[in-house]
Amino acid sequence: RKQPEFKTIHCHEDARIAYQWILKNGPDGRAPADSLFVAGDSAGGNLTLAVIAWARDNGLPAANGAIALAPLTDATFSSPTWKENAETDHFLGPSFAPLLKTPAIVRAFIARFSSGLPSNHPHLSPLFGSLKNLPPTLIQASQHEMLYGDSKRYANKANHQGSHVTLQVWPKLVHVFQGFSNLPETDHAFELIAEFVSNNK
Template structure:
């Protein structure tokens, strides 16, 4: 009996090594990225209170009930906001247009929301899409991609791809070619954003003129140091996902494969592990205390080594995707000022570009 157990264990180990062949990316771990120093604003205490409310909303619940509560609470983030933009629902592709007064409908932004691929919606992220439409003078389309677990991970990927392809030729008023295209997203949506850029390149489509990723997930293998080192300093992701640190990584990889039906080493789910050449100017914003910090750092370092113009700007002691708390949080205002400057550089031609 013992030898049978040993054989089974050896087979599992062999299968793990064969299926999840990982390139060691520890050489990308750098501490010399500048961080915007300064004590968090007083408004940060209110933000932390809202984060605690998010945790309380699903406390004691399990399974589907927990997920429903989380989704409801996230959608409630837009309640009470004074939006400058007009919101228009779109049936196909499913999503909503966010149109600031006077925006140019030939300038378009595809926004891909976060929420661990299982929560979030265009509604939950209206604070971000409203502000993006204003500062870019563009029509923002927030895609309502299919979520897990009701749908497969690849269904959401296909929705994002389809939305981008459609936006190249359609605006809020109907068929109309785009003069300017940008893709933006946060967290899980940031992962979709970065993976989408590579897909656009590989398909030979008109590439986005720029991209923005807020605290993106770039590597589902969870091998980056901050995935474990920053559990205690991340008030949002720490309580939700910190427990994974107690589980051996190979077990997590098999579980991810089972849930996503995509290997965690695949560039579709882990854009860090794909080809990062010839990508458009991209701005990444992250916090030095969040679990996904090294996801951002590693992606920026590897993209730079591949010759792609990816810039990482890091804030001190901010919650994951703090930009969603605009206008409450001064640091969120700073982040959008940073985006405004980035876009000015892109459109003036002073932003770095990938070599031809």
């Protein structure tokens, strides 16, 4: 389910259902998968990090690993790089820089209306929840994108709380540069993702 017809929390519910289904259904039919990885980019990266925390909190088997490409981890938009990198992120900058000029209370209202939850709720902002006992996680981001601060803050907090999060950073690239298939940096990023999967399956 997607917005605007549904709220963000409905996306989370669908992801949880999918996670539970995959635990019981591998690629060869109704049998547990040999390994499970959760992955997503941007808002999907947010969903990835929320789902692995939800699985932990509900006593479900942990994924072998999680991969989040430039995830939104703080839906209050309080990371300094939202403003600092607005001019260097040519993907998000044109759309989101004007939004940041609106009062924080207005942004909070919009988030509450569209999601059904306050913007600092851990389901929307994984950064504000417990980051203990999470599966190995790989985060990739550009140092010059608006969401870089979200990635850095999440990785720092998770590692401080004892989880193993690897943050890989590239300079002078836009948000989710991995979607541009003609970049050598994209090839490098996917090689590192493949290595992460191979080491954790």
